[in-house]
Structure formats: C-alpha cells, structure tokens
Amino acid sequence: MRLSTLVEEAARTATAQRVSSAMVAVLCAAICTVTLLTVGRTAAAEETVLARLDTAGSRLLVVSDDRDAGLVTPAVLQVLSGLDTVERVVGVDTPFDVVNGVVGDGAERVPAWRVAGDPAQVVSLVEGRWPAPGEALVSDAARRRLGMAEPFGFATDTAGVEYPVVGAFTARAPFEAFEAGLVVVADPATATDSVHLVVTGVEAARITEALTLALLAPPDLSQVSVQSPAALADLQRAVSGDLGEYGRGILLLTLGGGAFLIAVVVLAEVLLRRRDLGRRRALGASRWALVGLMVNRTVIAAMPGAAVGTVVGLVAVMRAGDPVPVDFAVAVALLTVLVAAVAAVLPAVLAATRDPVSVLRTP
C-alpha cells in the first residue's frame, strides 16, 4: 500500500467515522487547552520572573578597592572589557561634591563620579559633546540644582579643582544613581576605587567575580569588597527549577491522562469494528498497513482538535493576562498530536494481530 494512499484512506476513514474522530479531536483540544491554561501560564510566569531577574540592575557586579591600593588600573579594565561574560565595564571613584563654579562656595552641592573607561558605557549623551579627561557631563536634575541654564560651564570641587561641563546626559541602567549629579571622565592613567561590571547574565556572575578578583590580585581579600548578583543566579536557578518541575509534572499528568483516554477511544473503536478490520486483512491489508491506517486516522482526527484547543487556550490565557509564547503553544499542539499517535499504536497493533477469520465467519 502506498504511503500517500494510506494517508488518503486514513483521512477518508476519519471523515467517515465521525463519532470516534470527534472524540479524539475533543480530547486533543482539551489536552491543549488545559496544558496552556496550566503549564503555559506557569511557563509565562517563569519567563516573567526570569526576565525580571535578568535586568541590567540584577546583573551589576561591583568590586571595590577599599584601601585605595590602586588595584583597579586601566589595564585591568581593559582586560575585563574583553571577557565574554562582561557586557560593560567601567572604573568608578567614590563620589565627591561639586558646586556650580560660577556661583562658588555656598552654592548647592551635587555629587560627581569620576569614571574610568568609555563614559558611553554608563550614560547617554543628550546634548553637547563627549567629555575629554577632566571634563564632565551633567544630568538635567543636577543642572537645575546647580542653577545652570544650559549644560555648559564648569563645576568646582571642595579643593577648588574645576571641571568643565561640556554636555548633558541621561544615565543608562543600572547606573541611574548618576542622575543625581555629574560624570567626570577620569585621567586614563589613574586607578579608580572600584570596578563596575554589567555581566551578560546572572549565571555569569560567579565566574566573572572570580576572574575579576584574580585580575585585581589583592594581597589580602579583606582589601576588597564585592557586591555580586551571584545569589540572584542561585535564586534564578531555584525559581526556574521549581516552576519547571511543577510545569513538567502538570504536563506529564495532562498528556498521560489524555493519552490514556485517546487509547481507550481507539481501543473501543477497534473492538467495535472488528469485522471492518478483518475485512481489510482479508482484502490484502498487511498488519503494518492496518497499524498505519489506525495511527494516521487518529493523527488526522487529532490535528484539528489540537489546533482548536491551542487557539482556545491561547485566547483564554491572553484574557487572563499571561501571554504564553506562541512557539510554546505550537509545541504543545505538536506534542499533543504526537501523544495521540503514540496512544493509538497499542490498540492499532492489537487490531492488526487479531485473528481476522473468526470475525468474518458467519455462523
């Protein structure tokens, strides 16, 4: 029997035997809908939680040279910027106070951060130009507090050092704290107090932390302090593991239950249509052709059911406000059809191995 003929014959049989086809379709629709409403929502929740844990703020690793031992050198920053696990890296000094240089002492103070490395890693330029070493950018909030009409002029620290202001910035996540003041570009030859690294993912935090400490090579680990998202990585793994395990359990239960019911429907059909199957054998259908026919007709009945169930499930979870990824929904539909096919195999084999003669005899 040709494969194309077998599929065509299976389709004709599925159409002709409406009741069992409808039952298989309804079961598949139910499997898809229930899976999307349970596992799908769990997957969506897991994705949301993981996305929150994966924001830039959650990926910030800060290693501080607490004793000003000159550990965070430009060379160290250069090496760190080349790591695959590092998205961005800058050296940052402890903030110091500055005032509007035009107004002088007594004016309102704002913090300023000396940043080593590319300032574009921490701020976006909104007006003016990128500063040279010793020059500064000012945030809009700090400009107002300093009483500057434009983001140009100069600021002075408590020691009287002047910092020309050459433009305005907005801070990039996770450096929003800089919105409170100025960012001063450090002298490229000097070391800074700390290194701020945005790692590519929280899972990369631990290895990046180890590499950074190895590069800084402090004589004594008590010389440095570390703020690491490594704990978040553990939390991410725990959340992912717990939700994933819960989802898998529900999925297995749903698919297993559905497969059992589909197998029962196919088995009932096999038992009810013994003469039909015996006739097919007598007319020349091999056992494998019979198994193929039964499995294919189950798959053909399952497909529209899975499609309808997936659409219904998607609409339901969207209304509930938990958008499930479309690829997940498609995977659920395909998995359901596959489960229907597997569930049909055993009854089909049973049908194919029954003695056709006994059912064809007329007493």
Next chain:
Amino acid sequence: MLAVDDLHFAYRRGRQELFGGLTHEFTPGAVTGVTGPSGRGKSTLLYVLGLMLRPSAGQVRYDGQPVHGLSDVDRSHLRAVQVGFVFQDAVLDASRSVLDAVVEPALYAGARRRDVVGRARELLEELGIEIRAEHRPGEISGGQAQRVALCRALVNDPRVVLADEPTGNLDRDNADVVLRVLRRAAQAGRTVVIATHDPYVLEHVDEVLAL
C-alpha cells in the same frame, strides 16, 4: 495454479485436525465447489487457500511455489493482488460508499485510488449497480450488496476467487446473478472456489471437492 499438498489444519495444537492430508489441484477456468458437513472446514479451507490461515502441516502452492511460509507482508500482498474474497454477507463498511468498497482491495495492492475508480465503475455497471456507486451499504439491498462484494473481489483482476457461502443470504434470483458472475470469472481463466452446502450451488459448479 492453486494447489494444496498433504494439507492439515488445527485451530489450536491438540485440537481436532481438519483436511486429513488433503492434496488437490484446483483447475484454472473451472468453478470448484467445496462441500461437506458442518465442521469439516469448508470455510477454513478457503481462508487457508487465501493465506489468512497457515496450515499446521502441508503446503499451499501458487504457480507451483509454496506460499504458506511467506511473511505477513508478502502473504498480504499476494492476497491483495491474486486473490478475490467473497463472504456470505457482503461485509461492506457501513460508513463508506459502494464505490469506496469496490476500490478498497486495489489500494492494498498498491494502486492509486484515481487509477482504479474507472475499473470499479465498469464492474458496478456490468453488475447493474453503477447507479448505487455513491450510496452507503445501508441504502442498498442484500442482493445488491453481494454484487458489490463480487465487484470488490474482481477489481484487481485476481487469478483466484474464493467465495464463502456467497449465496447463503440471497433469494434464488440474486443467487443466480452471483453464480453467473462467478461462472464468468472462471471462464476468464480464473480459479474459482466456492465453499457451500447448498445443493443448488453445487449443481452450478464444474468440480466438487467433498471434505
């Protein structure tokens, strides 16, 4: 071309053996009636000849070649291509059309549906039921159903036609139609074997094999 040698059959080991070493060569072009009292294995012999049952001893030969030991796939293919079955009641699928029923064996023989529909319609026309081609079996009479079964048995132009009490459920007029068709099938060179206990049928066969 169809023959059996020293044929034995038992449904289960230790149960009553049938045929007692039957050796027989069926004549192509002739209608052979297999008869005997109930329980002697008239229908069983047909199913053994049709490769649906394996003999417990002895051989079934097609064109001189023993075929009873072939694999299920090979026996099924041989059955689809070379054997046409007619049962006592037509055994048609109630959910499919008359045309579908006639086409069915050709599909198992490897033909495409579109390639065999014309032949199926010709056979239905020959037997005067082409007008019923799109009907369901529930919408035709018993005699018409058996004519459909005959068309189905002949659609692959088989060399062997095996009929198990083909007139058992029919009135005399319909029985005559069936016997006429089987006679015509034999005249075309086919080996036709009818299992029957009906004396009227036996009057219309060329050879009788009594079990």
